[in-house]
Each structure stands twice: as structure tokens, then as C-alpha cells.
Amino acid sequence: MSASAHAHSPGPQDPLDPRPFIEGQQTDKSLNDNLLDHVWRGPGKGWWACFSIALALLSCLAVTLGYTLYKGIGAWGNNIPVAWAFDIINFVWWIGIGHAGTLISAILLLFQQKWRTSINRFAEAMTLFAVMCALIFPIFHTGRPWFAAYWLFPYPSIQGIWPQFKSPLVWDVFAVSTYFTISLLFWFLGLIPDLAALRDSSQSKKARFVYGLLAMGWRSSGRHWAEYKWAYLLLAGLSTPLVLSVHTIVSFDFATSINPGWHTTIFPPYFVAGAIFSGFAMVVTWLIPARQFLGLKHVVTMRHIENMAKVMLATGMMVSYGYIMEHFVAWYSGNRYEYDMFFKVRWQGPFAPVFWLMAFCNVVVPQIFWWKRFRTSLVVVWIASLLINVGMWCERFNIIVTSLHRDFLPGSWGTYSPTWVDIGLFTGTIGLFSTLFLLFLKFLPAVAVQEIKELRHEAEHEAHAAPAGASGGAH
DSSP states (O other), rough: OOHHHHHHHOOOTTTTTTOOOOOOOOHHHHHHHHHHHHHHOOOHHHHHHHHHHHHHHHHHHHHHHHHHHHHHHGGGOOOOOSSSHHHHHHHHHHHHHTHHHHHHIIIHHHTGGGGGGTHHHHHHHHHHHHHHHHHHHHHHHHHHOOOOHHGGGOOOOTTOOOTTTSHHHHHHHHHHHHHHHHHHHHHHHHHHHHHHHHHHHHOOOOHHHHHHHHHOOOOHHHHHHEEEEHHHHHHHHHHHHHHHHHHHHHHHHHHHSOOOOTTTHHHHHHHHHHHHHHHHHHHHHHHHHHHHHTTTTTTSSHHHHHHHHHHHHHHHHHHHHHHHHHHHHHTTOOOHHHHHHHIIIHHHHHTHHHHHHHIIIIIGGGGGGGHHHTTTHHHHHHHHHHHHHHHHHHHHIIIIIEEEEEEEOOOGOOOOOOOHHHOOOOHHHHHHHHHHHHHHHHSOOSSOOHHHHHHHHHHHHHHHHHHHHHHHOOO
């Protein structure tokens, strides 16, 4: 086999799935040029149109947060008995979306799944932006953050008042802040070799200075790579338990109560599966358009899209099992309050349309991924991912609002409807997420360039080794 043939090897292959991870004839130079091209070329009309819409939505966040600070959380639709509403719904939803990044980056890395390489940068960035959006809601739910938020931190108290460490709400502070810190370090560490590539290929003195500063003196030496690999695996190992712990602790906000519809031990695994489910759906929602407009079809192949559809199918089945077991336990336990909550209030109450929309999006829609024809259709996968995002938001609404508006005593029953401030805050966080993500796509490599090159070199090594192995077998 010639040297040029080795250089153009399409990528390592799985005997169970011979499709390559990298399509076409690629070299290190072509990969470097193609994957960094969107950073150097000027933003097109499509990017500016999306960015303008994102900024318009972001302005909603500025207006509604300012109004909330001026009027207090009485501007929201929260009431008694629905003291938690849009704020906690959106907090749990955004935290869940951030889980796909840690799963793709850390767990798939530890299990040496090569298909993560083309999509991990997307997912890691989404994790950070989703957690930023999530943290807005509990902070502002305190009413006046400058008076209340600092009580959550265990600083030496001269007033003799300490946080209630038995409360899952305090656990959330430590879990989410740790999750964000580790995810930020993991994302930035993975960026360093690519930042150095941007530094070296930059034609602008200003850009060379900025990317050189961020690259932290990376010279791609053997020692640099050895330290990099060690630190990357260490952070992957630290990140892996966070996938389970963070959303498990979020579920404890509900499961440790005695409220009908919340007091259930299945919440921790059910919340974790739902988080990965919604996280992968959001990654696909952004990945498919970016794949088209950034010219990434040769590294984000249909094999990647199909694998993500399979993960959504698997986690969707776990979520469906959680729904079934919730209803089974409510019936089998003989508890009148639980039975009424699951079979009457949720099925037939004023918020029943939200329940049935949740069931359709989260239970029915993922079943189309049993068929390869649908798993490999970009339009079908993209629409399904949108519906899954809607369904997972409805699930949080169903758990929080539907369970709170009717509790043990009919005399304390109430209803809930969001105000324009609630809707503006949620819309604004979507604008914040979109703005940050579009800026990420413009100024940083959307795909881990060095990891893609490493994958190509593995293919070259396999191409060299294959004839020798075949020859040895013949002997």
C-alpha cells in the first residue's frame, strides 16, 4: 500500500458497522483547513440572521430580569400552593440539557467510543451554556439575590445562622457549582491544542495574541501531550460520577418531600435518564444545522447521527419505564392521594393536555428510531429531537405544577398560569443559550480538530497493520 493511500484512509472501522467515522480522502492539512475555515471566514447572512434573532430573544431576558428585580417575584405567576413554577421547571430542564455534554465527553471517552470525537465539542459547549441558563432561575427565585443568595454559602457566620445542610436545595448549590467548574475545565483543556492551531494559522496579529494567550504556551511537544492526556483522563474520571450525582440531587428536591406525585424512589434514575434523553435531543437539534452550514459532513457523518438516535431511543425507553412504574406504584400502593394524582389529576385535570403532550413526545416519538430508515433521515431525526425537547419541558411542568396545584386538602387547591414575565424569562434564556452558542461556533473550532487527526492516524495505523495480519493468518 502506498503512502498516499495511507494518508487518505477514511477512518477506523467497526466490523459490526463498516461505515467510516471520517468520510472522503483526508489529510492532516485538509482537516486543519476545513475544520478551522469557519473561524477565519466572515460570518454569512445566515449566521447574522440567527444571531439577530438570538439577540432579540436575549433582550427579553434583560427586560424581564430588570422588571423582576424592580417588582420582586410577585411579577411571576407563582402562588400558593404553586410556589414553584416556571422558574424551577426551567432550572431542571436546562440542567438536564447539560448532561449530554458530560456523557459524550467523559463516559464515552473512558469507554473508548470513537464516535464521540466529532460531537464532543458541541456537547461540552452546550453543557456550559445550559448550566449558565439554569443558574439564573434559582438565584432570582430568592427575590433579592443581594440579600438572600449569600445565605447558601457556608461562610463563617457572625449572626449564628447557617445554611440548612439537610436540605436538597443546598445540595444543589454544591452539585451544580462543582458540575459547572469541572465541565469548564474539561472543555477548556480539550480546546488548548486547537487554540494553538488557531494561533499558528492566524494572519492577524491581534488574533494571534488572543489565541496564543488562551493556548497557554502549547507547543505540541511530547511532554505537553503526555501531561494533556493525563489531565484529560483525570477530568473525565471526575466528570463521570457527576452525570449521576447532579440530576440525582436535583431529583431529591422532589423525592424527599411527602407531596403526592413527588414522593417516589424512582426519581433519581428516572431523572438521570431523562436528562441524558433531553441533552442528546438538544445536541442533535443544533448539530444537524451546524453540520450543514459549517461544512462538517465529512466528520459528522450519518453514523454519528444514527448513534445519537439510538441513545435517544434507549434513554427514551428508560423514561417510558419510569412513567409506567410511577403509575403502577400509585395503583399498587393503595394510597388514595397518589392514585388520584396519577390517574385523575394528571390524566383528566386542567393540565391534562400537558400530560398527554408529554406522553406523545417522550414515549411515542422515540419509537420511530427502531427503524433504520428514520434513524438515517436528517429531517425525521431533527423534528423528533425538537419534539423530545418539548416533551421533556412538559414533563417538568407536569411534575412541578400539576403535583402542587392539588395536594391533600381540597380547601388549599389552586391553579396556575404564567405571566408575561415568566414567558419572557424562559424565552430570554433560550436567547442567551443561542447567542453564546453562535458566538462559540464563530470564534472556536466546533469540532475537536486534534482528536479528528488522531482518529485519522489510527486509521492509517490500521491500514498498515491489516496486510501484515492477513499475511500472518495465511501462514
